Amino acid sequence: MGELKVDKHVQYILSVEKKKDSFEALVMEHLRMNGAYWGLTTLDLLQNVASVDQEEVISWLMSCWDRESGGFAGAIGLDPHLLYTLSAVQILALLNRLDVLDIEMISEYVAGLQNEDGSFSGDMWGEIDTRFSYCAICCLSILRRMDKINLGKAVNYILSCKNLDGGFGATPGGESHAGQIFCCVGALSITGSLHHVDRDLLGWWLCERQCTDGGLNGRPEKLADVCYSWWVLSSLIMIDRVHWIDKSKLTEYILNCQDSENGGISDRPDNAVDVFHTYFGVAGLSLMEYPGLKPIDPAYALPIDVVNRIFFSKF
Ligand code: FPP
Numbered sequence: 065m066g067e068l069k070v071d072k073h074v075q076y077i078l079s080v081e082k083k084k085d086s087f088e089a090l091v092m093e094h095l096r097m098n099g100a101y102w103g104l105t106t107l108d109l110l111q112n113v114a115s116v117d118q119e120e121v122i123s124w125l126m127s128c129w130d131r132e133s134g135g136f137a138g139a140i141g142l143d144p145h146l147l148y149t150l151s152a153v154q155i156l157a158l159l160n161r162l163d164v165l166d167i168e169m170i171s172e173y174v175a176g177l178q179n180e181d182g183s184f185s186g187d188m189w190g191e192i193d194t195r196f197s198y199c200a201i202c203c204l205s206i207l208r209r210m211d212k213i214n215l216g217k218a219v220n221y222i223l224s225c226k227n228l229d230g231g232f233g234a235t236p237g238g239e240s241h242a243g244q245i246f247c248c249v250g251a252l253s254i255t256g257s258l259h260h261v262d263r264d265l266l267g268w269w270l271c272e273r274q275c276t277d278g279g280l281n282g283r284p285e286k287l288a289d290v291c292y293s294w295w296v297l298s299s300l301i302m303i304d305r306v307h308w309i310d311k312s313k314l315t316e317y318i319l320n321c322q323d324s325e326n327g328g329i330s331d332r333p334d335n336a337v338d339v340f341h342t343y344f345g346v347a348g349l350s351l352m353e354y355p356g357l358k359p360i361d362p363a364y365a366l367p368i369d370v371v372n373r374i375f376f377s378k379f
């Protein structure tokens with residue numbers, strides 16, 4: 065079996081950050097905040113976060129903050145959204161710089177997006193999805209302001225998106241999808257509500273995501289994709305059923321998706337690499353305790369030492 069090309073992946077991530085005029089940078093512009101979170105978390109898991117200029121990251125990040133609403137945008141001048149607000153908060157937690165935030169304003173912004181039925185809209189335009197329930201709950205937990213929302217209603221809404229197959233969808237009645245399952249199980253884990261989950265039923269659905277090539281898919285009949293190494297594996301760990309998949313076959317699948325010459329990881333072998341799949345590949349390996357990587361927390365999607373620092377320190 066090959067090995068993880070740590071130095072190549074570090075170089076790849078640093079080079080993407082510099083290529084701001086490339087085609088990839090152009091189409092990704094509106095979600096640069098997510099990209100920054102994927103890149104920085106990957107560098108930290110690879111024990112290399114010191115290779116970026118943290119002051120430069122923080123000053124750019126704060127220029128994406130909309131002081132009127134209290135939320136963060138995906139890039140300077142765009143509209144704020146919960147997806148980018150969570151990424152910004154995760155980045156500052158990772159860099160140990162939550163002190164630069166107006167925690168009160170940000171948590172008011174997040175709480176203001178909760179609807180009467182307990183669900184969350186992603187932004188002022190109102191789209192509802194369990195992804196946004198996760199973003200809100202994870203973000204408020206990191207900021208230690210969970211008291212700002214109606215937690216009982218938030219949990220009940222997530223449970224209303226649970227299906228008979230044990231999985232979860234984006235809205236009530238929505239098809240089970242591993243990405244949504246991560247969001248729902250993650251939010252239930254953070255709020256101490258996992259007793260509502262039938263672990264064997266959901267664990268069975270999740271472990272059936274492993275394909276003959278060793279990779280994981282996101283729904284029945286779909287091809288394996290490296291990003292599901294994260295969505296599926298993190299969920300299995302949270303419900304204590306990760307021993308139901310073949311870890312060595314999955315490790316081999318992820319390593320086969322590396323560009324061994326130029327760095328980066330793709331969705332499947334021989335495809336073009338991107339930062340998103342590089343992050344999920346490295347995070348998946350970290351969940352499987354691959355040697356030399358920092359361990360990652362399956363619910364907060366941040367290195368475990370970062371999560372410990374948030375909850376065991378005063379700020
Ligand atoms: C599949 O995406 C993934 C999801 C639906 C979950 C997305 C979750 C978040 C944005 C929450 C924040 C996440 C983290 C890790 C902190 P897709 O559109 O690629 O699905 P497809 O494979 O069906 O196209």
Ligand code: ZN
Pocket residue numbers: 289290291292331341
């Ligand atoms: Zn993917």
